[in-house]
Amino acid sequence: MISLEEFKRSFKVALWFMFLTFPLLVIKVNPIERTVLWKWENMAFVGIGAFILSVLIRAFFIQKERSRNSSKNKRRFGYIGDEPLVQFILREPKYLYPLSGGVLIFALLFPALFDTYQTNIMTTALMYVVLGLGLNIVVGLAGLLDLGYVAFYLVGAYSYALLNYHFDIGFWMALPIGAMLAALFGIVLGFPVLRLRGDYLAIVTLGFGEIIRLVMENWNAFSHGPSGISNIPRPGFFGMDLSLDSAILYIYYLVVALVIITIFVVNRLQDSRLGRAWIALREDEIACQAMGIDKTKTKLTAFALGATWAGLVGVIFAAKTTFINPASFTFLESAIILSIVVLGGMGSILGVIFGALVLILLPEYLRVFSEYRMLAFGGILVVMMVFRPQGLIANVRRTYQFKKSTKGGDS
Amino acid sequence: MKLRVGQTLLAAAIGLTMTLPAVAETIKLGVAGPHSGDLASYGIPSRKAAELVVAKVNANGGINGKQVELMVEDDVCKPEVATNTATKLVSAGVKVVLGHICSGATKAALPIYNNAGVIVMSPSATNPALTQSGEYPNFFRTIASDDAQAKAEVNFALNVLGLKKIAVIHDKGDYGKGLAEFAKIFLEASGKGEVVLLEGVTPGAVDYSAIVQKIKRSDADGVIFGGYHPEASKIVTQMRKKRMEIPFISDDGVKDDTFIKVAGKYAEGVYATGPQDNSANPLSQTAIDAHKQAYNEDPGAFYENAYSAALALVNAIQVAGSTDFDAMKKALQSSDVDTPVGKIHFDESGDAVGVGFAMYQVKDGQFVEVK
């Protein structure tokens, strides 16, 4: 069990946190009426809370240590042999197909099982799945850290909104146009940053995202400025106008279809010549060039293809909310999409899907905690990263094993 | 109270609302606005106002014998979140909503409410199109629209202060920029003054001295500012510190006691339009006292508007006898109600009638009406 020494340490931790939170939690001043409110009870809560939490965490680690020592070859939870269960399922079509079929059926029946609100937030979450998968091409596969991904999303959304406003172009026409414009912007951004590496790339993409948003905010004649564009039509169903409920349903199925297409395409891309070039580029640029891969072309296609998905989702976003303004496309949005990719597991398609579902649905379900919602969200982000730095479902590198009658692992 | 709301939300979240026996004995009042993120300071006071009004109503036996239940939802002032919030409230069976706070979020959410026959009343969404376009028959507000304010400011600047060269500054936001542009249109149409500068400042920037120098160079004899009090107080402070004493005229995003507190002595002499002086109105005092008692601090932005909106909604439900859309709309338009912002009812388009409008000036740390 936990020794006295450990308790002492936890006690020290508690003291430290009481000190840390002292001015912000305990003192509340009213600078106008010049009164001070001392909330000592908060300090007590922090102390007790920190102590209990610290003891629990210690106990958890001791337990973990002990079980690791005593049972080296016992079965671990969620593992089959040495392989995590998820990877095992992914590798075996025997399990994979029925399982994905089941998920698909669930997805199709979802609106029937749950109410409109649930369908609506699920649509949002699925849109982020596509965004995550798109960014995954750039960040996860090609290893280019992009903090301004939201710019392409904005391009997609505004292309539909503006084309519709000026030329009355419908949703289905706008969809490919938005995607193409976004891809074009991807290439435009890609060119100047080809030489940049790592974090320099990150800040330039961040700057690019901000520039596009600020231009939209200031250039009233073009974009209607901060008051945005309203009354964007929802997608029509063969020329019919749908009621709100059925429109939500319609968009939901549209997004489900888009998710399936995206998964298919991204999966194929990963295994293609291009996909392997991306991964090679991520691992070592110089070795990659030495192997005869055209670095410029490979990077640009990564940007362009990543941006395409953002453009597609952007168009759907505009059609879904029927109103857009630049405030929806801030840096925080880019950060959330990036978190989806990293939290899910970089480069892993299934991981990104889980990441998006968790990160987008979490704040919605955290509404139960009302004002503590975003506090919990930030905290969970940290805790998840600390406990699973490789992401929820880590990408497993392709390995070939010589075994009888197996084809080798798939990621 | 809180726990019950939590449980209901949870139940709604799992999708049980349909199978639950209709919770018929309560009236659900939705409250939506930003309660987290950078704009939280504009949403939280409204939430508190709603909580206080509802607590009072419930303590007095509710509306027509039914208790009022609050459903508070955060929309972070973002249109896409606001649509989710709206769908959630509609799914939960809410028929009356106090919110949203930002015009953009309101615009995105309104079609969803309209479709479900939900009455929406905002304490703060001032975009003119919300009422004037006629697209949102379910929308009401207890605040004046941007163009009305801009007109009042321009008239005041030209006719009362006799200014000729005016610098129009805004905060690039939905509200501020819209107002600034109306001000520019009215100024140019009047033919009496000219706009020597029209620029936006970046909200949250660490320092505004460059724009202040630019105003000085433009040789303006007055500034009209569209936006909220944090930026206004920064600009005024830096103007006064740079010894620029030209008049500073702003809107009801600035006519907020926080402005005087934050800008301190530099706030002296600043003009701001706002709802008529309510300090003589006992209801306004009651509202502020209730807040002080509950939270031990002064209320924040749009608190009185939200308090009034809550009272107006409660009254409408009482008069209509139900939350039926047409009955409520009729009640809102026909029945006068005493609120902290005055005795009000609503016109055809949804704007409040009876919310007097006045120009204020800061004198000795207080907004005083300019007669």
Add this chain to the structure above:
Amino acid sequence: MEYFIELFLSGLTRGSIYALIALGYTMVYGIIGLINFAHGDIYMIGAFTSFIVATVLSIYGFPMLSIIVLAGLAAAVWASAYGYTIEKLAYRPLRHAPRLSPLISAIGMSIFLQNYVLLAQTSDFLPFPELIPEFDFIEPYAHVVGSAEIVILITTALAMILLTLVIKFTRMGKAMRATSQDRMMAMLTGINVDRVISTTFIIGSTLAALGGLLIASHIGQINFYIGFIAGIKAFTAAVLGGIGSIPGAVLGGFVLGLTESFATGYVSSDYEDVFAFSLLVLILIFKPSGILGRAEIQKV
């Protein structure tokens, strides 16, 4: 000409605040290669702590000078305590994790800290007491430059000189440089790398808190969100100057501040940030590792 000088001074003021925060970014980046997104929020916490302490002391009637000193001290102490704790809780366990994981942890920490202050204190803007007095000798020039601006410039300059001395001449400074060049090698020579990293966070946080205190008393208000924009700008400044380089962060801060100020003055403040970011993109295109950054030569 006077207009030019005015804009120049306003740019310098802005720039020195950016520089103070950028130093923290650049030091942390130089040592563990992490973009510490929570750094802007440390600046906010520093400002908030000094606000609370200063207001409490002035209510209890302490003399002005002691208020300034104690508020400054408290800001530094608590900001560095937060910096230290955050590093220990959110970054240290991730030291050997994939490169982007600490970044996400930092973003989460930033969201957490903002909402923590929002809940613990208030969402409203609060009036920050004017800690910097108006000097009499400045009065004739008051329309050009205020005493707050002068104090900010002098304090920043002092802080930077002090920091340079610490890094150049103390044992800890040497250890920091060694760790940033090659962490493994530093460890082998007997440097306690954990301690070096903690010290880096403490120094960075202290500088941010100083920046928070100065700017808050200059503009006279704070709320829980001020760290976000200042943080992004300071990060831009750090990269502009060459991230990892200490003189680079200072130079980047000033270049950014001046660009914004002149863009506002001579073009339009509508596009102030567009200019700032465009300048960044331009400089990085021609000098991919920033103004003073060392070009990385990759050996195979």
